Amino acid sequence: MSLPIVFYIFAFIFGAAVGSFLNVCICRLPKGESIVFPPSHCTRCDYKIRFYDNIPLISYLLLGGKCRSCREPISVQYPVVELLNGLLALFLFIKFGPTPTFAVLFLLCAALVVITFIDLEHQIIPDVISLPGIVVGLICSFFLPWLGWFDSLTGILLGGGSLLLVAYGYHLLTGKEGMGGGDIKLLAMLGAFLGWRSVPFIIFAASLAGSVIGVSVMLAKGKDSKLAIPFGPFLAFGAVLYIFYGRQLITWYLSLGRGGGG
Structure with missing residues (x-):
């Protein structure tokens, strides 16, 4: 219309x-x-x-x-x-x-704008946004037919749990903290708003974008650069990309596998 x-x-x-x-x-x-x-x-x-x-x-x-x-x-x-x-x-x-979908996703995107600019400047993701955001996302899922409370709840567990495992594994291997708790809570919030299917896509898109930017910064400033690049903005980028093009990109990617099967 x-x-x-x-x-x-x-x-x-x-x-x-x-x-x-x-x-x-x-x-x-x-x-x-x-x-x-x-x-x-x-x-x-x-x-x-x-x-x-x-x-x-x-x-x-x-x-x-x-x-x-x-x-x-x-x-x-x-x-x-x-x-x-x-x-x-x-x-x-x-x-x-x-539609209600517009209202809910606008609320999410507005929160991501705040998180992105704060994380870029201060390297923190405020709990005052991410923790209530998890609850709000779960509540909104009851009113969105394309999401549903079970997908939202699973998204919270998968989003927070996956990064928690990565952080724990990195700490075991290196003895250093490689990912902050703010990123874990942020991905749990994204899973609450967008469902569990979004989580692998967001992680992949964020990791790819982060790698490109990280390598570019390293080449520009030298291999010994100690610049810390926050991961929150890349998670936000992955979430926005999923909102607008996620399903199309996933369908395109799966079609490549079918096309290559001979």
């Missing part, structure tokens, strides 16, 4: 507006601060941001990327997050329309 273009425009605007709130979460959650109080303000001069300076994307452009009061530069992260979340909302709406 084709909808008037205004619906798609609204989906993007809605996503960008939520992205403005996600920036608050990204900034405050690692510090243990409230995401409600105080209201949005400049972190340098404490200037209280007015509503007309808080319009997603537009205000950043009109202000030239600087605080109205102290004229200090505003991080480019703010419009990037707003644009990214707006595009995610738009593409989800195009794929799923005004």
